[in-house]
Amino acid sequence: MSEHYFSQQPQSKSSPKTWKYNLREKEFTFTSDIGVFSKNEVDFGSRLIIETFNEPSIDGDFLDLGCGYGPIGISLAKSFQKRNVIMVDVNNRALELAKRNAMENHVENNTEIIQSHSTTNVKDRKFASIITNPPIRAGKKLVHDMFGDSKDVLLPNGELWVVIQKKQGAPSAKKKLETLFGEVDIMARDKGYYIFKAINV
Numbered sequence: 001m002s003e004h005y006f007s008q009q010p011q012s013k014s015s016p017k018t019w020k021y022n023l024r025e026k027e028f029t030f031t032s033d034i035g036v037f038s039k040n041e042v043d044f045g046s047r048l049i050i051e052t053f054n055e056p057s058i059d060g061d062f063l064d065l066g067c068g069y070g071p072i073g074i075s076l077a078k079s080f081q082k083r084n085v086i087m088v089d090v091n092n093r094a095l096e097l098a099k100r101n102a103m104e105n106h107v108e109n110n111t112e113i114i115q116s117h118s119t120t121n122v123k124d125r126k127f128a129s130i131i132t133n134p135p136i137r138a139g140k141k142l143v144h145d146m147f148g149d150s151k152d153v154l155l156p157n158g159e160l161w162v163v164i165q166k167k168q169g170a171p172s173a174k175k176k177l178e179t180l181f182g183e184v185d186i187m188a189r190d191k192g193y194y195i196f197k198a199i200n201v
Contacts, residue, residue: 014093023050023075029104032069036094037135042071045193046133049163050075052188052195053131056159060128061086063153065119065146070098072131077107086125088116118142119149127153131161136168143169144176147198151180154200161187162196170194 018031021042032039038046050072062080064073067087077085085107089095095113102111114121130150134143143164150160162177164170174196177184181198188195 016097021071023047023071024079026075026078028071028075028078028101030069030071030074030101031097031104033093033097036091036097037068037133043133044191045163045165046071048188048190048193049131049133049161049195053129053161054187055080055083056128056157058128058155058157060126060155060158063088063119063122063125063127063130063150065130065132065150066090066135067098067113068094068133070094070101070113072133073098073111074101074105074107076131077102077111078105081107081110083110083128085111086122086127087111087113088119088122090115090117118146119153122153125153126155127158128155129159129161130154133163136164140169140172143173147173147176147180151200156200158200160196160198160200162198164194164196166192166194170196 014033016031016033021028061084064087067073067089073085073087087098098113102108134146164173177198185197187197
């Protein structure tokens with residue numbers, strides 16, 4: 001079986017790449033690698049959810065669920081410096097990169113990076129916002145389970161933000177979110193990508 005970015009311990013030989021990127025009117029330096037989602041640039045879906053995201057009305061931490069090398073969590077930690085951003089991923093190589101990128105971009109004081117399969121290792125916490133670019137290649141069941149896991153760790157009136165392509169399951173994802181949360185808003189739509197926001201009411 002070929003190795004995917006949701007492998008816990010990638011075996012592929014490391015070959016890191018570093019680049020600069022502007023997000024939310026700030027410049028960032030990111031390093032990614034083989035065996036991690038999006039090795040060469042900030043992928044379009046992550047960029048769209050980063051630029052679309054709005055701060056929730058309630059107090060509390062943010063969770064970047066499936067953080068990869070960290071573009072979502074790090075950019076939001078820079079924009080919302082009074083919030084703590086917890087970043088979780090199953091991929092150990094991705095987590096090492098996320099730690100490096102958090103330090104490189106000077107957000108290590110309001111980020112925490114944790115190895116976790118979905119929300120398993122943060123089940124004792126509650127979040128004001130959860131932001132995810134889910135691992136589509138891991139399959140629909142895992143992605144939909146992540147939505148249910150997210151609801152369990154959201155504060156009342158907390159928000160789940162999801163980016164997903166139409167051709168990779170946006171319609172079924174919206175139906176699953178509506179089953180869990182009731183109302184689901186489409187916050188942005190671009191190049192076949194949808195940004196959904198579901199509120200835990």
